[in-house]
Amino acid sequence: MLPAVTATRYVTPLREGGSLPGLMEADDLGTYVVKWRAAGQGVGVLVAEVVCGELARALGLPVPALVTVDVAPELAVGEPDHEVQELLQRSAGRNLGLDYLPGALDFEAGADGVDPALAGRVLWFDALVGNVDRSWRNPNMLFWHGRLQLIDHGAALTFHHHWPGAPAAVARPYDATAHALIECAPDVPAADGALAPLVTRALLSDVLDQVPDEWLDEEGEQPSAVRTRYVDQLMARLEARENWLPGLVAAAAAGGGRRRRAPRGENRPSWLGPPPPEGVTQR
Numbered sequence: 001m002l003p004a005v006t007a008t009r010y011v012t013p014l015r016e017g018g019s020l021p022g023l024m025e026a027d028d029l030g031t032y033v034v035k036w037r038a039a040g041q042g043v044g045v046l047v048a049e050v051v052c053g054e055l056a057r058a059l060g061l062p063v064p065a066l067v068t069v070d071v072a073p074e075l076a077v078g079e080p081d082h083e084v085q086e087l088l089q090r091s092a093g094r095n096l097g098l099d100y101l102p103g104a105l106d107f108e109a110g111a112d113g114v115d116p117a118l119a120g121r122v123l124w125f126d127a128l129v130g131n132v133d134r135s136w137r138n139p140n141m142l143f144w145h146g147r148l149q150l151i152d153h154g155a156a157l158t159f160h161h162h163w164p165g166a167p168a169a170v171a172r173p174y175d176a177t178a179h180a181l182i183e184c185a186p187d188v189p190a191a192d193g194a195l196a197p198l199v200t201r202a203l204l205s206d207v208l209d210q211v212p213d214e215w216l217d218e219e220g221e222q223p224s225a226v227r228t229r230y231v232d233q234l235m236a237r238l239e240a241r242e243n244w245l246p247g248l249v250a251a252a253a254a255g256g257g258r259r260r261r262a263p264r265g266e267n268r269p270s271w272l273g274p275p276p277p278e279g280v281t282q283r
């Protein structure tokens with residue numbers, strides 16, 4: 001099971017995130033980015049965060065530590081924003097926390113520092129879990145102490161929003177053309193050689209065991225049966241690699257086709273004057 005902490009103070013909403021994650025302090029003296037059980041797409045998003053986050057970690061990819069955070073609704077009393085206040089109230093109970101990485105930089109700032117081996121592993125992993133949310137528009141990666149960190153896996157495992165359609169997702173090609181790392185020369189064959197043998201039923205079962213029972217409570221079905229469904233689905237996806245791996249290798253070799261970002265200063269209106277020196281970010 002994930003470590004369980006209890007929230008002691010609500011600090012602020014993180015407005016960069018569409019689901020309005022909250023920054024909270026907890027009784028272990030840690031600070032966490034909290035994803036709410038009552039937000040948007042529901043508790044499945046939290047399941048995806050745990051399954052993908054812990055699978056990524058088991059494959060050696062860097063992910064902030066995950067915990068469950070028990071939140072009492074009284075903690076919302078000081079929050080002036082009604083929408084946030086209501087979200088917190090409805091999320092009373094067990095939510096997901098990611099270790100807050102203070103001073104982490106947005107991905108953009110260090111994009112050139114991702115080596116092909118790591119880029120290949122991230123790409124391969126995102127294709128396995130069907131993560132549609134790591135694009136150059138919304139990279140969902142941070143740099144912390146010079147190291148890449150993967151965040152925000154809530155939009156992966158899309159099959160679990162509609163299980164009858166899950167068999168069709170098993171062999172579905174992964175569209176990597178807009179992936180945030182596609183221009184880093186990702187070494188996908190090496191990633192496949194290294195990571196595929198690590199993804200076993202035993203590993204996936206361990207990963208699913210980290211998900212709290214109450215988040216898997218689907219229409220009276222036993223949580224153990226729901227866990228087995230996720231394991232079966234991900235094993236089938238792994239075994240169907242001949243359907244998605246060649247396309248991934250080809251997309252990585254093509255490097256996304258064209259540069260997504262205009263060269264520095266190209267889209268700058270003349271009234272702004274010359275661009276600032278390299279390395280200076282304007283907000």
Ligand SMILES: Nc1ncnc2c1ncn2[C@@H]1O[C@H](COP(=O)(O)OP(=O)(O)OP(=O)(O)O)[C@@H](O)[C@H]1O
Pocket residue numbers: 014016017018019020021033064098099100101102104138140151152154
């Ligand atoms: N562990 C963390 N440490 C520091 N900052 C974080 C952390 N997790 C998230 N953030 C910041 O909060 C923002 C929102 O987080 P995240 O992308 O997980 O939320 P979301 O609501 O799922 O977002 P989206 O709008 O992409 O769906 C991130 O872009 C990042 O700037």
Ligand SMILES: [Mg+2]
Pocket residue numbers: 017018138140152
């Ligand atoms: Mg995000």
